[in-house]
Amino acid sequence: MLKINIVCLLGGAMVSQTAYAESQSNGVIETDSKIFSVPAGQLHQALDSFARRAGVNLTYDAALLQGLTTEGINGRYTVDEALSMLLVNSGLQLSHIGSGGYLIASSGEVKSEITLPALIVGAAAEKNTSIMSLNAPSSISKFGTSVKETPASISIIDKEFIRETGAKTVDEALLYTPGVHSGNSGFSTRADWITIRGVDDLVNYRDGLRGYGGEGGPRVNVYSLDNIEVLKGPSAAMYGQGGLGGILNTTTKLPQADSQHEVWLQGGSYDRKQAAFDSTGALTDDGKFLYRIVGLQRDSDTQVDYVNDDSYFLAPSFTWKPSDKTKVTLHLHHQEDDSIMGEQFLPQSGSLESASRGKISTSTFVGEPDWDRLDKDTTEMSLFIDHTLTDTWQLSASARQSESSSTFRSHRTPFFSASNQPNADGNITRIVRTLDTDNKLTNLDVHLKGNFTTGLTQHSMSVGIDYFKSLSESDNFFLGIGQGGEFNLYEPSYGNVQSEVVNPFDLNDSEIKQTGLYLADHITLNNWSLSIALRHDNYQNTQLNVDAPNITHKETETTKQAGIMYNFDNGISPYVSYAESFTPNTGNDGTAASNILKPTKGEQRELGIKYLSPEQDVGLTFAYFDIEQENRVSDGFTFGGVQQIGAAVKGWEIEAKKAWQNLTLQASYTDLDAQDKGADTRIPHMPEKLATLWGQYQLPMGIRLGAGVRYKGNIVGAGDGPLLPSVTLFDATIGYSFDDWDFSLDAKNLTDKTYIARCRSENADCYYGDRRTITANARYSF
Numbered sequence: 001m002l003k004i005n006i007v008c009l010l011g012g013a014m015v016s017q018t019a020y021a022e023s024q025s026n027g028v029i030e031t032d033s034k035i036f037s038v039p040a041g042q043l044h045q046a047l048d049s050f051a052r053r054a055g056v057n058l059t060y061d062a063a064l065l066q067g068l069t070t071e072g073i074n075g076r077y078t079v080d081e082a083l084s085m086l087l088v089n090s091g092l093q094l095s096h097i098g099s100g101g102y103l104i105a106s107s108g109e110v111k112s113e114i115t116l117p118a119l120i121v122g123a124a125a126e127k128n129t130s131i132m133s134l135n136a137p138s139s140i141s142k143f144g145t146s147v148k149e150t151p152a153s154i155s156i157i158d159k160e161f162i163r164e165t166g167a168k169t170v171d172e173a174l175l176y177t178p179g180v181h182s183g184n185s186g187f188s189t190r191a192d193w194i195t196i197r198g199v200d201d202l203v204n205y206r207d208g209l210r211g212y213g214g215e216g217g218p219r220v221n222v223y224s225l226d227n228i229e230v231l232k233g234p235s236a237a238m239y240g241q242g243g244l245g246g247i248l249n250t251t252t253k254l255p256q257a258d259s260q261h262e263v264w265l266q267g268g269s270y271d272r273k274q275a276a277f278d279s280t281g282a283l284t285d286d287g288k289f290l291y292r293i294v295g296l297q298r299d300s301d302t303q304v305d306y307v308n309d310d311s312y313f314l315a316p317s318f319t320w321k322p323s324d325k326t327k328v329t330l331h332l333h334h335q336e337d338d339s340i341m342g343e344q345f346l347p348q349s350g351s352l353e354s355a356s357r358g359k360i361s362t363s364t365f366v367g368e369p370d371w372d373r374l375d376k377d378t379t380e381m382s383l384f385i386d387h388t389l390t391d392t393w394q395l396s397a398s399a400r401q402s403e404s405s406s407t408f409r410s411h412r413t414p415f416f417s418a419s420n421q422p423n424a425d426g427n428i429t430r431i432v433r434t435l436d437t438d439n440k441l442t443n444l445d446v447h448l449k450g451n452f453t454t455g456l457t458q459h460s461m462s463v464g465i466d467y468f469k470s471l472s473e474s475d476n477f478f479l480g481i482g483q484g485g486e487f488n489l490y491e492p493s494y495g496n497v498q499s500e501v502v503n504p505f506d507l508n509d510s511e512i513k514q515t516g517l518y519l520a521d522h523i524t525l526n527n528w529s530l531s532i533a534l535r536h537d538n539y540q541n542t543q544l545n546v547d548a549p550n551i552t553h554k555e556t557e558t559t560k561q562a563g564i565m566y567n568f569d570n571g572i573s574p575y576v577s578y579a580e581s582f583t584p585n586t587g588n589d590g591t592a593a594s595n596i597l598k599p600t601k602g603e604q605r606e607l608g609i610k611y612l613s614p615e616q617d618v619g620l621t622f623a624y625f626d627i628e629q630e631n632r633v634s635d636g637f638t639f640g641g642v643q644q645i646g647a648a649v650k651g652w653e654i655e656a657k658k659a660w661q662n663l664t665l666q667a668s669y670t671d672l673d674a675q676d677k678g679a680d681t682r683i684p685h686m687p688e689k690l691a692t693l694w695g696q697y698q699l700p701m702g703i704r705l706g707a708g709v710r711y712k713g714n715i716v717g718a719g720d721g722p723l724l725p726s727v728t729l730f731d732a733t734i735g736y737s738f739d740d741w742d743f744s745l746d747a748k749n750l751t752d753k754t755y756i757a758r759c760r761s762e763n764a765d766c767y768y769g770d771r772r773t774i775t776a777n778a779r780y781s782f
Contacts, residue, residue, distance in 0.1 A: 036082050037451030039458050039524045040072035042569055044614055046086055047104070048135050049146060054079050057101035062615050064092065064106060074453050133158070134612045134619045139208060140229040140249045142238045143522035143531050144449060144460040148610050150522075151531050151563025151575035153179065153232040153623045153653070162222050164696060164706055166733055166746025166775060170194070170250065173222055175710055175731075176692045178621075178653040178668035179232050179246075184685050186757030186767035187362075189302065189309050189342035189374060190215040196232055197625065198649045198674035198686045199245030201583055201600055201632060206250045207382065209400050209443035210241055210468050216406050216437040218335050218378040223264075223276050223296050224315055226251045232653075233604045233625060234581035237533035237561035240516040241468065244581040244602035244629050245649075252382075254329055255290035255319040256280045261782050268775030272300040283318075290319040302342060303362055303771045305492075306369040310338040325388040330381070337376040340367065345412040345765035347428065349421045350489060352722060352756045352766050356424045360489045362754060362768045366430060367411040371497045378404040392452045400443045408435040411484045415765040422489055430484030434504050436476040442469040447518075460522040468514045474507035509544035512584055527568065531577075533561040539584050543596055553596050557582045563606075573610045579603070581629075598644060602629035619657040626650050629677070646677025651688075662698040667691075681720040685758050689713030689726075696733075706733035706746075721762035727755045727769070742779040747772065 036053065038046050044065040051058045056079055070086045077085065083094050083102060097103045133156040134148040147154045155177045167173040170192040174182040184200075185193040191213075194202050204211040204220075212218060222228075229249040235242035259281035266274040280292035297312040313335035320328045344367075350360040380402040387395045411430045414420050422428045447464020485496040518535035535558070542552040563577030583600040608623035627649040651672035658665050670690040674683040682688070694708040708731040715724040730751055735744035752772035759766040 036077055037074045037453075037458060037460060038070075038072050038082075038086065040070060041527070041567070043068040043070045043086070043090060045567075045571075046070045046072060047083075048616065049149075050082060050086060053137055054082070058083075058104060059097065059101060060092075060104035064104070066614070068092075072458070074451060074458060134610060134621070135616065138229060139251065140205075140231045140235075140247070141531075142208075142447075142462045142518075142520045142533070144451070144462065145522050145531075148573060148612055149529065149565070149567075151529070151565040151577045151608070152579070153606065153608060153621065153625075155180075155230040155232070155655075156227055157230075158227040159222075159225060162225075162228075164704075164733060164735075165694065165708065165731065166744070166748065166777075167222055168773075168775070170220055170222060170228060170248075172748065173228055174230065176666065176668065176694050176708060177230055178655045178690070178692075179623075179651075179670050180230060181686055181690065181712075183770065184758060185343060186769045187303060187342050187771070188767075189307060189339045191217070191219055194248065195686055196230065196243070196245035196248075197627065197651065197653075198672045198683055198688075199243060199602075199627065199629060199632070199647060200683075200685065201243035201245060201581075201629075203239075203241055203243045203247050203583060204250075205239070205247055207252050207384070207398060207400075208249060208445060209382075209398055210239075210441070211250075212402075212404060212439065212441070215408075216439055216472070217404055218376055219311075219337065220250055221296060221311065221313055221335070223278075224253060224294055224313060224333070226253050232623070233577075233606055233627075234559075234561070234579040234602060236537075236557075236559035236580050236582040237535045238518060238520055240466070240514060240518070240535055240537045240539075240557075240559075241583060242581055243583055244600065244604065244627060244632075244647075252317075252331060252333075253278065253280075253292060253294050253315070254317055254331065254384075255292040257282055257287050257290060263780045265778045266775055269773040270301040270303060272298070272773075272775060274298040274300070288321045290321075292317045303768075304342055304344060305363050305365040306367070306372075307340045307342050307365060308338065309342075312336055327384075327386045329384040331384070333378070333380040333382075335376075335378045337374075339374045340365075340369075340372045341374050341408070341410045341412075343767050345415065345767070346489070347413055347415075347420045347422055348722060348759055348763055348766050350426070351768065352724065352759055355422055355426065357422075357426045357490050362771055364489060364492060366413055366487060366489070366492075368494055368497050370494075371409055371499075372411060373407060373409045375407045376404065377406075378402065389448075393448055393450045395446075395448055397446045398443070399445075400441070402439075402441040402443075404439045404441075406435075406437045408433065408437075410434075411487075413489075413765060414481055415760060420763060420765065426488050426490040427486055428489060429482045430487050431482070432478070432480040432484035432498060432502060434476055434478045434502060435474060438471075438473040438475075440469075440471045443467070456525055458524045460524075462518075462520045464518055466516050466518070468512070470512045471509070472511075473509045476504040477507045478502050478504040506546050508546055511542045511544060513540045513542075514538065514584060527566055529565045529567065531561075531563045531565075535559050537582065539599070541584060541596065551596060555584075555599060557599070557601075571612045571614060575606075575608050575610070577606045577608075579606075598631045600629065600631045600644075602627060602647075604628075617659045620655070622652070622654045624652040647674065647683055648677050649674040649683070663695065665693070665695040667693045682716050684716055684718045684761075687713035687715050687726070694731075702737040704733075704735045704737075706735075707731065715758070717759040717764065718761040722759050724756050724759060727753060729753055740781050742777075742781070744777045744779075745774065746777070747774045749773070 038050050073085050095103045135146050138147050141150045162173045171183040174180045179197050181195040232246040261279045264276040276296035278294045283289040293316045295314045300309045315333040317331040349355045382400040385397040410433050445466040447462050450461045483501045485498050516537040520533040523530045537557045539555045559580040561579040565575035567573045581602045604627045606625045611620040629647040631644040632647045653670040655668040672688045691711040696706040698704050710729045713726045729749050733746040749772045755769045756766050757769035
């Protein structure tokens with residue numbers, strides 16, 4: 001939501017609010033009936049789960065619910081009916097209060113004004129305490145369960161946390177997520193470079209549909225998102241196309257019934273200027289037609305001279321609800337990015353190590369300001385349909401058609417040869433490269449969702465079919481090694497474009513088609529829960545050759561996943577799980593033989609514990625995992641080429657969250673042993689140790705302070721070299737809110753630490769990490 005009333009303090013803190021008490025029979029807040037399935041068990045857990053699924057706010061004294069149980073519900077109810085059934089035989093009374101919420105209290109306690117130790121759960125609690133995400137619903141798992149109920153490692157980063165930490169990209173939004181190495185290529189304008197659990201095979205999804213990957217596709221703007229979900233470990237049994245380390249799903253902002261509007265202005269380091277707006281609400285009085293429009297315009301320089309990072313997007317969406325059983329949403333998105341390659345691919349001598357003239361400046365631009373470019377243009381149309389068939393079953397369909405084009409013109413230093421190192425004067429001979437790409441994606445997912453009871457067990461089931469097609473075209477390619485002109489890395493001089501040597505040609509294109517049938521079921525029996533998934537895929541990868549017959553490779557694959565969990569009444573939930581991965585790869589290995597890439601396969605075994613305190617002010621997750629992988633795509637030993645090898649990863653990760661009256665803290669630690677299979681070398685570009693701490697303190701008068709620290713252990717390049725030292729970075733924010741205004745100042749890499757984030761291999765190219773950035777923000781919500 002764009003405008004939030006702070007009404008919740010966790011841990012039994014005192015909250016005063018005015019409540020407009022009504023008897024249960026007076027007035028109804030929500031008249032639409034929906035399918036709800038809440039298992040029997042502890043009342044406080046059942047109410048919390050229901051509130052988040054129904055999107056309502058509940059206010060109650062946590063002490064009143066201790067020791068109380070409920071028989072649960074399963075069927076079609078209004079919100080009032082469902083809550084009343086959950087409270088049967090509890091001795092508690094339900095009443096409506098202001099702002100569409102509910103009060104639960106002992107009989108006779110309801111007054112016109114109420115002051116009590118309160119715990120508020122549901123929509124408001126999720127917004128105010130975004131770090132406490134264990135009870136948030138997870139769409140990425142397809143089980144229809146919350147994060148805590150799912151026997152797998154899931155992290156949800158919502159837009160409030162993104163905003164409070166000052167994250168400007170998906171990379172930055174994930175900096176405090178356990179098991180995730182974000183920004184592993186250092187400063188970049190090309191894409192978000194993210195590794196999960198040491199495995200560099202991330203597949204991106206948006207709204208459950210596969211998106212683009214790598215430098216050719218658009219870079220998702222975090223302002224267009226409601227949240228980001230990270231499912232760690234394989235997910236092929238649910239998505240077919242998912243990396244072994246995990247998948248990333250971003251959730252788009254869609255129309256809301258409540259009228260909410262925001263205007264946001266931002267300015268900061270490197271002459272950054274940005275303006276954005278977000279507006280949503282009902283178009284008609286009956287609420288059958290809703291709208292939302294989100295837009296952003298940015299004009300910015302970067303830490304590298306002559307490299308800009310300009311962008312704009314516009315995303316209108318419309319929802320039609322012809323009845324309480326049907327909802328149809330159309331979402332459009334157009335984005336244009338105007339930039340230059342941010343990574344400068346600097347030689348190891350002069351970046352990681354001093355050369356004869358010392359270290360190369362992080363601001364040095366190796367290209368040509370009037371020739372280099374990195375432009376992208378993306379247009380997408382998405383359709384989402386939800387229709388309730390019966391009291392038990394709902395039909396959902398999602399479809400997206402996307403087209404994206406990019407234009408690359410760049411100069412860079414050479415690598416994989418002795419010419420990578422500058423001479424004594426700092427001179428080096430550049431590479432010149434051109435490439436134009438066009439990508440078309442078609443996605444369709446149709447599935448049935450059911451909530452029902454069979455005997456003593458309750459089921460949350462999804463059964464469906466999805467279809468994915470991608471066409472990747474690459475034209476105007478040229479790679480001139482040693483043909484980009486001589487360049488001095490310490491005294492840059494521009495205007496030496498060797499345009500006469502550029503002789504581009506078209507590359508082979510690639511087309512992927514995949515159809516999958518899947519079944520996922522979350523089964524609950526008392527305190528036990530079992531999550532199982534099974535999927536069968538038909539996959540086709542066709543190399544569309546320019547001067548030769550096309551080559552088609554077909555495969556079928558059946559993948560499975562299972563996890564079992566026991567939910568103790570004290571909030572502790574241990575689990576074990578097994579999952580498999582299957583990732584189709586496009587194109588070939590980039591060698592002279594042009595070998596078509598084989599699908600990457602793998603499996604993971606995981607043992608974990610989740611804990612959420614009854615007061616919901618303490619959350620803890622722990623997971624140990626063992627990963628085996630085949631045909632992993634890794635950097636090759638020819639320019640632009642890749643190789644396929646295996647990997648073995650063992651590790652553990654832990655995250656703890658705590659909320660006090662005015663203070664929230666979250667800490668995480670990740671420990672990995674990641675090895676290239678069959679070789680005694682570490683998996684490159686991944687630290688084996690990661691640690692983070694983030695905290696925010698709310699002062700009187702609307703002032704808030706935030707600070708974070710991030711530790712990244714040492715990293716190696718391909719072949720175990722070179723070794724990059726560990727680094728510790730600091731972030732900070734300060735904010736002030738009054739009335740409808742919010743002002744904030746945020747800083748990343750507060751001490752302006754200069755460090756190397758990645759080196760390809762020994763004596764190859766290296767990339768600087770992000771320097772300090774400071775931005776000031778002004779938001780007006782109405």
